[in-house]
Every structure is written in C-alpha cells, then in structure tokens.
Amino acid sequence: MAHLDVDVVAADRTIWSGEARMVSAPSVEGDVGILPGHTPMLAVLRPGTVRITPASGGEVVRATVEAGFLSVDGDRVTVVTDSAPTGDRAATPAGTGPAGH
Amino acid sequence: MAVSQRVYRQRIRSTQSLKKIFRAMELIAASRIAKARGRVTAATPYTAALTRAVSAVATHSDVSHPLTTERTDTNRVAVLVATADRGMAGAYSAGVLRAGERLIEDLRAEGKDVVLYAVGRRAVSYYAFRGREVAGSWTGGSDAPTYEVATEIADTLLDAFGAPVEAGGVAELHVVYTQFVSMVSQVPRVIRMLPLEVVEGVAPAEGTRAQPLYEFEPSPEAVLDAMLPQYIRSRIYTCLLQAAASELAARQRAMQTATDNAEELIRTYTRQANQARQAEITQEISEIVSGADALAS
Numbered sequence: 452m453a454h455l456d457v458d459v460v461a462a463d464r465t466i467w468s469g470e471a472r473m474v475s476a477p478s479v480e481g482d483v484g485i486l487p488g489h490t491p492m493l494a495v496l497r498p499g500t501v502r503i504t505p506a507s508g509g510e511v512v513r514a515t516v517e518a519g520f521l522s523v524d525g526d527r528v529t530v531v532t533d534s535a536p537t538g539d540r541a542a543t544p545a546g547t548g549p550a551g552h
Numbered sequence: 553m554a555v556s557q558r559v560y561r562q563r564i565r566s567t568q569s570l571k572k573i574f575r576a577m578e579l580i581a582a583s584r585i586a587k588a589r590g591r592v593t594a595a596t597p598y599t600a601a602l603t604r605a606v607s608a609v610a611t612h613s614d615v616s617h618p619l620t621t622e623r624t625d626t627n628r629v630a631v632l633v634a635t636a637d638r639g640m641a642g643a644y645s646a647g648v649l650r651a652g653e654r655l656i657e658d659l660r661a662e663g664k665d666v667v668l669y670a671v672g673r674r675a676v677s678y679y680a681f682r683g684r685e686v687a688g689s690w691t692g693g694s695d696a697p698t699y700e701v702a703t704e705i706a707d708t709l710l711d712a713f714g715a716p717v718e719a720g721g722v723a724e725l726h727v728v729y730t731q732f733v734s735m736v737s738q739v740p741r742v743i744r745m746l747p748l749e750v751v752e753g754v755a756p757a758e759g760t761r762a763q764p765l766y767e768f769e770p771s772p773e774a775v776l777d778a779m780l781p782q783y784i785r786s787r788i789y790t791c792l793l794q795a796a797a798s799e800l801a802a803r804q805r806a807m808q809t810a811t812d813n814a815e816e817l818i819r820t821y822t823r824q825a826n827q828a829r830q831a832e833i834t835q836e837i838s839e840i841v842s843g844a845d846a847l848a849s
Contacts, residue, residue, distance in 0.1 A: 458597060458601065460597045460598040460601055461598065462595060462598050462699040462702075462785075462786060462789060463591065463594055463595055463598075463699050463789075464594045464595075465594070465597050465598075468597075478769050479769070479770055479774075480769055480770050483769070490765070490767055491608075491612075491765070491766045491767065492766065492767040492768075492769065493605060493608065493609060493766055493767070493768050493769070493775045493779075494767075494768075494769035494775070495769065495770065495774055495775055495778040495779075518778070519782070520605065520775065520778055520779060520782075522601070522604070522605045522608065524604075524608065529601040529604070529605070531598060531601045531602060531605070531782070
C-alpha cells in the first residue's frame with residue numbers, strides 16, 4: 452500500500468514530517484483531500500487547518516496554517532506555510548491526557 | 553632607569569582584565585554559533601520546498617510574472633548590505649562593506665543609480681559617516697535574525713521593485729552578505745535577487761515518460777503570485793541567517809586571537825617587570841656598597 456511522504460514546513464522549522472494515508476488541506480477554492488497517487492498539484496492555501504492521517508494509524512495530526520501553499524508531486528506532499536503557526540499536533544499530547552502533569 | 557615595576561604591574565593587571573573580557577566574548581560567540589547553525593538547518597526544508605515548487609511552476613507553465621521580468625523603465629537599482637550590529641568581529645563587516653563598494657562601483661560604471669539599504673549598525677554608521685543616503689535600514693539582532701525582520705525587509709524591497717518610476721521604483725535588487733562556508737571560512741558574496749532568474753531545475757525527460765501535468769489551484773498566475781514573494785522572503789531570511797552565523801564565527805576567531813595576544817602581552821610585561829625589579833635591587837646593592845665604602849675609607 453502506497454503512502455504519502457508528508458512534510459509540513461514553516462520558515463524557521465519543520466512542523467511535522469512523516470508518512471501519511473491522507474492529507475486534507477484548505478485550498479483557496481475549497482478543501483482538498485490528497486490520497487496516494489494524486490496528480491501533481493500546486494495549490495494556494497487559505498487560513499485554516501491541515502489534517503494529516505498518519506500511516507501508522509493513530510490520531511489525526513492537525514496543523515494551523517495562515518497562508519502558504521501545498522505541493523503534491525509523486526506521493527510527496529509538502530505543505531509550506533509562511534508564518535509560524537501557533538497550531539500544534541494537538542491530538543497527540545491530548546490523547547495521553549491523564550498521565551500528564 | 554627604565555619604567556618602574558609599578559607601571560608594569562599596572563599594565564599586567566589591565567591586560568589581564570582585558571583578556572577576561574575577550575575570553576568571555578569568545579565563549580559567548582561560540583555558544584551562539586551552534587544556535588545560529590541550528591537555525592540555518594531548521595530553515596533548509598522550507599527553502600528546499602519553495603525552490604522545488606518554484607522550479608516546478610517554471611517548468612510546467614510558461615507564465616511570466618512581474619518579479620521575473622527585467623524592468624527597463626528605470627536605471628535605479630537597490631543594494632542591500634548585511635553587516636553586524638557590533639564590532640569585535642575582525643574584518644567581518646569591513647569585508648562585506650568592501651564587497652558592497654565594489655558592487656556599487658560596478659553598477660555606477662554601468663550607468664545605474666544605486667539605492668542603498670542597510671542591515672546592521674556597522675553598515676548604517678559606515679554610510680552615515682560618508683554622508684551617503686540610505687533608503688532603509690534595520691538594526692538590532694544581526695546575530696539572531698527573526699523571520700519577521702526578514703519579511704519586513706523583503707516586503708520593503710518588493711514594494712520598491714513593484715513601485716512605478718515616479719515613486720522611486722528600482723529595476724534590480726542585489727544583496728551583499730557573507731556566506732558561511734565553515735567555521736574557518738566565511739566569504740562575502742553578492743547575489744542578484746531580483747528580477748528572478750528561474751533556472752529550470754527539472755530536465756524534461758524525453759520519450760519514456762510523459763511529463764506529469766501539474767494542476768494549479770486556482771491558476772498558475774495565482775500560485776506564482778503567492779509563491780514568489782514567499783520565495784524572496786525565504787531567500788533573504790537565508791542570507792540573514794548565513795550572515796549571522798558568519799558574524800559569530802568571525803567574532804569567535806577575532807576574540808580568540810585577541811585572547812592569545814593578551815596572553816603574549818602579559819608574558820612580555822611580566823618579563824620586563826622582573827627585569828625592572830632586578831635592576832632596582834642591583835642599584836640598591838651598589839648604593840649600599842658604595843655608601844659603606846665611603847664610610848670605611
């Protein structure tokens with residue numbers, strides 16, 4: 452089963468990187484969902500949330516993006532966002548909830 | 553008699569305290585340089601992604617954009633010079649300024665009018681002292697540039713590039729900065745940032761596989777419109793990060809040399825102080841001896 456190679460990068464750091472089953476992103480013309488085997492694409496993003504379903508299963512990773520774009524080229528997905536978003540991988544730490552401090 | 557012991561002792565003490573300062577500055581630079589290099593590494597994926605995307609657009613569509621088109625209506629060109637905020641970094645700022653001067657001379661020889669933009673207090677004071685006009689300057693934080701500052705600089709320059717002739721538009725943008733090659737080598741470099749020369753990175757594969765057709769959303773023009781300014785910002789940010797790493801490396805080296813020199817100086821002064829002490833003792837002895845001789849005779 453093919454996977455997507457996903458990188459979410461901001462100007463000063465990599466926000467998330469890994470393999471994913473699906474990526475959904477808010478493009479200026481509506482949300483786009485990307486599965487393996489998607490045609491090459493370059494899309495301008497509007498402010499919103501990028502959702503990534505990791506290949507390893509697990510919870511959906513969310514990242515808030517301000518402005519930026521998304522490129523898809525042969526199962527390689529890159530989300531480039533200009534401003535460093537305050538968004539986080541909310542799902543992961545929240546899931547481990549009670550054990551936290 | 554030569555200078556007295558006391559003077560040498562004073563000099564030794566002051567050199568010792570200078571040495572402590574140099575040493576502290578060297579250590580500070582050394583600890584910051586790791587952070588600066590980390591920032592360069594952290595920014596690399598972003599730059600790489602942008603570069604890939606820009607070259608994809610350039611290859612898969614033949615859209616021309618104002619940022620990639622040569623302007624012929626004006627002969628004003630912008631030069632951005634990135635130096636340090638503080639000295640104590642050896643020839644770092646001087647090297648950049650010299651490269652800048654050469655570039656400006658070349659541009660003038662081509663009959664162009666130069667508009668200066670300066671980053672770092674050294675550049676600002678250099679041009680202020682020579683009474684040259686600086687169109688825009690950014691100071692503070694030259695050893696740890698933030699993306700916000702880079703964005704501000706890029707937006708100012710993009711505005712200048714997009715402005716009509718009457719409003720002081722410029723036809724080109726050159727950036728003078730220092731490239732961080734390694735800890736021991738930093739080279740001043742000049743690059744022409746605008747108009748962009750899009751080098752087609754992807755060689756069109758012949759025959760075997762059809763070129764994948766890119767989908768642009770909403771349109772190739774809109775994608776370029778959003779992407780190119782971001783690309784310029786990222787390029788300028790990279791330049792500033794490189795300059796920051798270079799500045800710290802230059803400072804570390806300069807301070808190391810200064811520390812070594814201070815040690816050398818302390819050694820010399822100690823020798824001279826000992827010599828002076830010896831001379832004083834010898835003199836005292838001979839005074840006593842000759843005094844005793846005079847009394848005995």
